[in-house]
Amino acid sequence: MARSAARPAVDRSVPGLIVKIGAYPLHHGGVGAIRSLGRLGVPMYAVTEDRFTPAALSRYLRGRFVWPTTGREEPDRLVTGLLRIGRRIGRPTLLLPTDEEAAVLIAEHAEALAGSFLFPRVAPGLPRRLASKQGLHELCAAHGVPSPAAVFPGSYADIEAYAGRARFPVVAKNREAFVRRERPAVAGTTRIGGPDQLLDLARDWGPRPGVILQEYLPREQAEDWIVHACFGADRAPLALFTGVKVRSWPPHAGMTACAYVVDNPELATLSAQFADRIGFTGIADLDWRFDRRDGRYKLLDFNPRMGAQFRLFENEAGVDVVRAQHLELTGRTVPEGAQRAGRRFVVENVDLPARLAYRRSGSRPPHAPARASGTELAWFAGDDPLPFFTMLARSVGPGARHLRQLRRAGRRGGTEAPLRQGEGPK
Structure with missing residues (x-):
């Protein structure tokens, strides 16, 4: 060393x-x-x-x-x-x-x-x-700092709409940092290859998905x-x-x-x-x-x-x-x-x-x-x-x-x- x-x-x-x-x-x-x-x-x-x-x-x-x-x-x-x-x-x-x-x-x-x-x-x-992923994204937008394009769905319907227009692959992350108090939506940074995979995963995210869906940077x-x-x-x-x-x-x-x-x-x-x-x-x-x-x-x-x-x-x-x-x-x-x-x-x-x-x-x-x-x-x-x-x-x-x-x-x-x-x- x-x-x-x-x-x-x-x-x-x-x-x-x-x-x-x-x-x-x-x-x-x-x-x-x-x-x-x-x-x-x-x-x-x-x-x-x-x-x-x-x-x-x-x-x-x-x-x-x-x-x-x-x-x-x-x-x-x-x-x-x-x-x-x-x-x-x-x-x-x-x-x-x-x-x-x-x-x-x-x-x-x-x-x-x-x-x-x-x-x-x-x-x-x-x-x-x-x-918070959402908090950081909002701060970046407010102060002109580039960050990956992201959406914050509030329901399964929002995810269905997003799946129809998104460019895949996309990345799913937990929206908030503190997920130990409840069951996290995803276990970590998760790459999603297509709309069918996204909709299948989202069925387990509950009525108010605590996720951020983010642009994938290859x-x-x-x-x-x-x-x-x-x-x-x-x-x-x-x-x-x-x-x-x-x-x-x-x-x-x-x-x-x-x-x-x-x-x-x-x-x-x-x-x-x-x-x-x-x-x-x-x-x-x-x-x-x-x-x-x-x-x-x-x-x-x-x-x-x-x-x-x-x-x-x-x-x-x-x-x-x-x-x-x-x-x-x-x-x-x-x-x-x-x-x-x-x-x-x-x-x-x-x-x-x-x-x-x-x-x-x-x-x-x-x-x-x-x-x-x-x-x-x-x-x-x-x-x-x-x-x-x-x-x-x-x-x-x-x-x-x-x-x-x-x-x-x-x-x-x-x-x-x-x-x-x-x-x-x-």
């Missing part, structure tokens, strides 16, 4: 707490945040599903709080639990959410949490709108780009990075399996302008798709929290988005520097099946460097090996499932597979 020797001077008296809601123990983003701040001497704590998650066994973790949640809990109960953790830590602590539920909870209950925790202050309803004519950023209280970027997603799992539809840092000033400007217009502050993980057919970048996702692959990105001063957030909220200056282009990020437990799937399809992003200047592994670190071995021990079942998904995807000709419970946010 390649790491920069540069290390910004942080306030070591302010701990960090990884906050997660839901069961996804194999989440490398939380491990990355624990290592990122822990290597600087910041005391790190984490909410974990049990005592033997990879994050719980990091050498850089000062303490774990075993708190299994499902995402179906009432918000007041979750806030009470966080405040109890804050009392046990005993001093103001930086909150680092790893999923939309946690990010929305913090924003909507900021007044209750402010005495015990540090976090960026944002309009209370904004993270929920950004996490992967042969598209490039997947990612932006990770931390925006300050004045909405200016404290750190902003751009990169290309080379492989994902499930193929072309899921979490990042391999990505590279690639300079893209146009995309950086687009992202910073959109964040400023909507008034966003804090850490964000954006997914863009460049559509070669019309030469435009189209925004697919705006996750109002750190992304699992954030450790791909670091500037020459040793700053990533998590370090930038800690520095700003503790009153420190965030050192500037160019992003370390050419770095590669690999998620060991999913990149092998992804590599096989992409080799079969023959797809490769044209902007990926032929050779990496350094590699950041999601799980393995020589100074912190236990999370990697714990991941391996817990991946036996998921690993077999990945291979079964790969075989099924091959039989279907590469159709996207849904993200399964337990794999967590990307």
Whole structure:
């Protein structure tokens, strides 16, 4: 693993707490945040599903709080639990959410949490709108940001009408981010090949379908780009990075399996302008798709929290988005520097099946460097090996499932597979 020797001077008296809601123990983003701040001497704590998650066994973790949640809990109960953790830590602590539920909870209950925790202050309803496919689509339309064409059917009759005029294939996604409280319409990003398939699926979506039907951007004519950023209280970027997603799992539809840092000033400007217009502050993980057919970048996702692959990105001063957030909220200056282009990020437990799937399809992003200047592994670190071995021990079942998904995807000709419970946010 390649790491920069540069290390910004942080306030070591302010701990960090990884906050997660839901069961996804194999989440490398939380491990990355624990290592990122822990290597600087910041005391790190984490909410974990049990005592033997990879994050719980990091050498850089000062303490774990075993708190299994499902995402179906009432918000007041979750806030009470966080405040109890804050009392046990005993001093103001930086909150680092790893999923939309946690990010929305913090924003909507900021007044209750402010005495015990540090976090960026944002309009209370904004993270929920950004996490919603419909909310994000409406924000893009309002601020002139391209996004895939989409409809939001209110009934089966609406879907029948759409099926008669739509250009297939199309993509179906859950309209809202928080589907754990009820049965989701679709298990994940689902490609639909024709009107008959759409109407057959829609019969199970109930009288008020909670789906978005979206234009399909063919992967042969598209490039997947990612932006990770931390925006300050004045909405200016404290750190902003751009990169290309080379492989994902499930193929072309899921979490990042391999990505590279690639300079893209146009995309950086687009992202910073959109964040400023909507008034966003804090850490964000954006997914863009460049559509070669019309030469435009189209925004697919705006996750109002750190992304699992954030450790791909670091500037020459040793700053990533998590370090930038800690520095700003503790009153420190965030050192500037160019992003370390050419770095590669690999998620060991999913990149092998992804590599096989992409080799079969023959797809490769044209902007990926032929050779990496350094590699950041999601799980393995020589100074912190236990999370990697714990991941391996817990991946036996998921690993077999990945291979079964790969075989099924091959039989279907590469159709996207849904993200399964337990794999967590990307």
